[in-house]
Amino acid sequence: MRRLQFEPLHDELGARVTGIDITKPIAGDALVAICEALDEYSLLCFPGQDMNDAAQLAFTRRFGEPEPNHVKLGATGVIDYLGTVGNVIDANTKQGNDAPRTRYQRGNNLWHSDSSFRLVPAKFSINHAYEVPGEGGATQFASMRTGYERLSEERQKTLDPLQVLHDYVFSRSQVAPVDPNHAASLPPIEHKLVRTNPGNGRKNYYVGSHARSIIGWTGIESRKLIDELLEQTTRAEHVYAHQWEVGDTLIWDNRCLLHRGAGYDADKWRRMMRQTRVSGVGPTLNE
Ligand code: OGA
Ligand code: MN
Numbered sequence: 297m298r299r300l301q302f303e304p305l306h307d308e309l310g311a312r313v314t315g316i317d318i319t320k321p322i323a324g325d326a327l328v329a330i331c332e333a334l335d336e337y338s339l340l341c342f343p344g345q346d347m348n349d350a351a352q353l354a355f356t357r358r359f360g361e362p363e364p365n366h367v368k369l370g371a372t373g374v375i376d377y378l379g380t381v382g383n384v385i386d387a388n389t390k391q392g393n394d395a396p397r398t399r400y401q402r403g404n405n406l407w408h409s410d411s412s413f414r415l416v417p418a419k420f421s422i423n424h425a426y427e428v429p430g431e432g433g434a435t436q437f438a439s440m441r442t443g444y445e446r447l448s449e450e451r452q453k454t455l456d457p458l459q460v461l462h463d464y465v466f467s468r469s470q471v472a473p474v475d476p477n478h479a480a481s482l483p484p485i486e487h488k489l490v491r492t493n494p495g496n497g498r499k500n501y502y503v504g505s506h507a508r509s510i511i512g513w514t515g516i517e518s519r520k521l522i523d524e525l526l527e528q529t530t531r532a533e534h535v536y537a538h539q540w541e542v543g544d545t546l547i548w549d550n551r552c553l554l555h556r557g558a559g560y561d562a563d564k565w566r567r568m569m570r571q572t573r574v575s576g577v578g579p580t581l582n583e
Contacts (some may be wrong), residue, residue, distance in 0.1 A: 300326055302333050302340075305522075306536035308442040309335040309553060318545060327358055328461040334420070335495040339437055339548040341538065347424040347545055349378050351569060356422055356572040363411060363418050363573040371565040372420040382567035384427060392563040396472070401416075403471040406505035407438070407530055407554045412574055413464035413506040415485045417580065421491035422547045423570050425540040429565030434537040436530075441552045443529035444490070455501060458489040459511040459581070467505040476547035486511060487580040491551055494583075500552040501525055502580070529554060540569070551576070 302311040316326060333340060356362045362377040369375060378522060383391040383398055391398050411418035423435075444452065463484035468474050489510070491502050503525050509518035537558065538546065548555065550573075560567055 300329055302337070304337070305339070305538075307438045308534055308536070309337060309437055310339040310536045310538075312341045312343065314343070316342065318345055318355050319347055322355075322358060322538040331359070332495070334425045334547065334549055335493055338439060338441070338553050339536070339546065340462075342545040343541060344543045345424065345545045346543070347426075347570075351391055352422065352424055352570060352572055353377055354543075356574055358511070359420055359547075360577070363414075363575040365453055366411065366414070366482065367478060369406075370481035371475045371534070372477075377447055377572055379571045381423065381571055382427070383562045384566050384568035388426065390566045393561065395562070397564045400472045401557075402500040402559075403468045403505075404557045405559055406471070407526055407556045408465065408467070408504040408506060409502065409554055411550065412487065412499055412502065412504050413462045413467075413485065415579050417487070417578045418550045419576045420547050420574040421550055422545065422572045422574070423544045423569045424571075425542055425569050427566045427568040428540040429560040429567050431565070432558060432560030433565065433567050434539050435546075435555055436535050436537045437548065437553050437555045438530045438535050439500070440502060440525075440529055441493075441498055442534065444500045445498075446528070452490075452499075456490045459486050460489050460503065461485070461508045461511060462487055462504075462506040463508040464506055466508045484508065488583060489581060491583060493552065498552075502551065503529075504554050526554075555577065 300315045302313055304311050365379040410421045461484050464482040465474050465479045487502060489501055490499055492499050499511040503522050507522050510521060
């Protein structure tokens, strides 16, 4: 085997990983190194992978239970572990800027953590890029861990005991209507505001577009805190923007990162990624 190499992508998060074909079974020691690197870097990019759905699902299972795609499950009751990001229908057809699916996916252009609206939220997300736009279409990432570490100790102490209501319909109805079956499948749920990585003990707050209010606080106070945390996490110098190349597989830690799509012109370009998610181990209130 070639040697696994990790090259940092940004001061606060991310590393590019070479020396491994993740579409093939992964040796135990390599898996341990990847898991440790995920705890340290929060995001790993494996370039040049000759991926397919079966290999992506097998890779996903190395990290835990795959999470059913909530859009399909909520609207139709069907379990599917792979979701499609982008506007491609088939080799000759794509959807434009005004198509309902493109509008709906624009919800991903708000800073978020995948599945934070679920009682057991996604631990990791894995995206593989099959087609990328000629301009635009980056995905941006920012760390709520370094964000937490920038706060004063006093401020950290005030945040530590708080709980937050996360609500998919609250966030997504800002962008596009939510299917009623889907909405009914996702009642608002509570999470800890501050989470701790069990591997390295580092703490972070956990917010994003789905975070609606702080339990026991007024709406005005809630929005002030949540918006402040979002703003200080995502200042330009703290953001890593990933410009996708075809063949990139990214895995990122939703427990401590926010991400968003930077947008692209769907009338002009094709964009196609497949996504899987790894379920968390339990409700965050039990962490
Ligand atoms: C995602 C996501 C944003 C984008 O894949 O989970 O939010 O379009 N993507 O880059
Ligand atoms: Mn997302």
